[in-house]
Amino acid sequence: MSPSDPDVTPTPPRDRRAAPPQRGVVPLPVDASAPAPPLGPDSLVRYSGEAPMGGWRRGVYTVTRGRMNPGPSPAQVARQQMIQAIRRPLPGVRRVAVASIKGGVGKTTVSACLGLALAENRGDRVVALDANPDAGTLADRLTGDTSVTVRDLLAGIEQATTIHDLDRFTSLAGRLRVLASEQDPAAGESFSRAEYEAVCRLVGRFANILITDSGTGLVHSAMEGTLALADSLVVVGSPTVDGANRASKTLDWLHGHGFAALAEQSVVVLSCDRWSRDVDRDLVRRHFESRTRAVVELPFDPHLAYGGRVHLGALRPETIDAVLLLGARIADGFDG
Structure with a gap:
């Protein structure tokens, strides 16, 4: 048959235009010039929120x-x-001093916990230095290794030119480098301000944070250097009559000896391993809140109370929260 045959209906040409959209379906505009979305873990995996x-x-x-x-x-x-x-970014080196005019209030425990919290949650280097002139126990509480001390570092300080040289004089508690104090009290008395400053210069070349457990008292030579170089200060006390009074007198001494700004920006830690129902803890807290930048209460914890090695994983959850809060309050001052 020919196309002109009246019994044959010619096939209409195919309409190459897009078919009309189905009912209820709205076509999305296509921008051919738009770049394709990137493929990666963040774009391919549906995020269901933190577990x-x-x-x-x-x-x-x-x-x-x-x-x-x-x-x-x-x-x-x-x-x-x-x-x-x-984890706040740190512009340069920061030196944190832990001090009190009174002994036995938990300075070494606070220094150990603070050092571990900062070292384990930051990516830079943190060093804890025991500057106690009376055979301090910071290394005992953290690593148990006192075979090499700050006195050995001072003897070889001229040859210490790399981070590996510094590592020879420290022991490790997790990511925290620990520099032990001299265990001979007679030799420890000679740890002077000039020597402390030399140690700070060396540590500052290879580490980002130096935490100094300053020992008892505020008038020995090394303590003068500790306060003079400190960027942040932790004052340790307790919610008892003598512990609170001594912490307050520490602030008074700082104000009277040219360290008023350091005292006002300090963080007070109330070590609650000793306390009494007869002492108004809220009043103690309000007193220090009015004089310092922050107050942190470190609760009683059996792991800390027995005086052995400190492990963050062995602490009670409320103690871990207090230690992290202390670390956060110290980090808050990194900008200033």
Whole structure:
């Protein structure tokens, strides 16, 4: 048959235009010039939120294999915020002194906990120095190694030119480098301000944070150098009559000897391993809040009370939170 045959209906040419959209479907505009979205872990994986770490939230998350995520608890969120504060970028070297006019209030414990918290949650180098002239116990509490001391470092300080040279005089507690004090009290008395400053210069070349456990008293030569070079100060006391009074007298002494600004920007730690119901703890806290930048209460913890090696993982959750809060408050001062 020919195309002109009246019984044959010619096939209409195919309409090459886009078919009309289906009912209820709105076509999306296509921008051919727009770049393709990048492919990576953040774009390919659906993020369902941070997994809860404990409690009923963790139970729901585990039972449902992550399909139901109640999210982190307020306590977990607060802890993450403190860790982020601890990780604040640090412009240069910061020296943190831990001091008190009174012995036996927990300065070494606070120094150890603060050093561990900063070292384990930051990516830079943190050194804890025991500047106690009376055979300090900081290295005992952290590494148990006192075979090499600050006196050995001073003897070889001229030859210490690299981080590996510094490492020969320190021991490690996790990521924290620990520089032990001289264990012979007679030799320790000769640890002078000039020697302390020489140690600070060396440590400052290879580390970012130096925490100094200053020992008892405020008038020995090394303590003069500690306060003169300190960028941040932690004053340790306790919520007892004598512990609170001594911490307050420490602030008074600092104001009277040219360290008023350091005192006003200090952080007070109230070590609560000793306390009494007869002492108004709220009044003690308000007193130091009015005089300093922040107050942190370190609760009683059996792991700290027995006086042995300090491990963050062995602390109670509330103690870990207090230690992280202390680290965050110190890091808050890195900008100033």
